[in-house]
Ligand code: NDP
């Protein structure tokens with residue numbers, strides 16, 4: 507039996523994790539959490555019968571208690587509740603399907619409690635990668651990547667030796683705006699940015715894909731997950747999202763993982779690693795693949811990628827600044843309070859104005875997150 511807790515069960519990754527649970531009888535769902543979607547959390551609770559669930563606020567928790575009074579489940583709320591879900595005694599593994607830096611505290615708590623982590627919540631590794639990876643080592647827990655590119659790299663690393671890695675080639679679809687100029691990006695709308703060509707995902711990561719900040723966050727995520735130098739991580743645009751990423755070894759061999767654009771595969775691989783199980787769904791049909799294109803990313807237009815390389819090379823709190831500024835800017839863009847290119851401007855200004863430090867601890871990371879939010883609010887008044 508695989509005993510699984512999920513933070514962010516009502517989102518894109520969360521619901522696909524539950525699809526895997528539906529198809530695999532030996533998954534037991536111990537605990538679930540959502541921010542505000544009580545309708546879906548109620549439905550999931552009735553279907554999967556977790557011991558514990560958590561929702562964003564006290565008021566929503568009270569409402570859920572009324573709705574679920576015929577069900578034997580404990581209901582909590584807020585950050586304390588999220589941490590309880592992450593650390594629930596009966597679980598073996600936590601799926602971090604929540605979006606944003608809110609995932610840091612529950613992830614750290616789960617590692618301290620000895621839980622393996624199926625990590626989708628990349629913002630946690632981007633900002634606190636140095637803390638998370640060394641804590642995981644100390645506590646002997648596995649951090650299993652769910653992000654499709656990182657799962658592909660993880661799969662391509664199996665049976666090989668870390669010292670033999672020459673380069674990681676992280677693939678990117680290029681998003682809905684691939685090939686556009688800066689001028690053409692000036693007036694794109696939220697609706698335009700939400701039209702991802704290949705993947706159906708939550709709103710925040712879909713905007714991040716359009717700006718290519720997502721690929722920048724993934725470079726930093728790869729740096730921590732696989733302990734590689736940022737200079738050895740190369741981003742290559744592969745618009746069809748068939749090659750999910752590649753590892754080049756020192757003898758010149760390149761090992762890639764290919765597949766359809768279906769997040770259930772990396773989720774299932776993380777849950778059952780090292781076992782591979784049957785997965786319902788389409789298979790790659792090589793006869794229909796007329797060509798797989800590979801291109802260089804346009805880092806002068808899609809500045810998110812350029813800034814991410816700068817942030818990870820500078821180190822300290824700079825990845826936190828990049829990530830927090832992006833979280834805030836994307837929220838403002840989704841509310842139609844700023845234009846698409848302002849996302850880059852706000853990241854740049856935050857990076858230029860912050861006071862960096864070496865080897866930040868969790869408290870420093872949260873202080874910097876707050877500084878960035880205040881800074882951007884003062885800029886956007
Ligand atoms: P979604 O927006 O679809 O889902 C986010 C989940 O987190 C929802 O369950 C949401 O609850 C919950 N949540 C959001 N804010 C809060 C909060 N303040 N307190 C408690 N819960 C909250 O995101 P995705 O599933 O797309 O992404 C999740 C993570 O996985 C992100 O870090 C993303 O970068 C990463 N990822 C996603 C991929 C994908 O295909 N979607 C691919 C690779 C990585 P509610 O529904 O109630 O709002």
Ligand code: MG
Pocket residue numbers: 653654655724
């Ligand atoms: Mg990805």
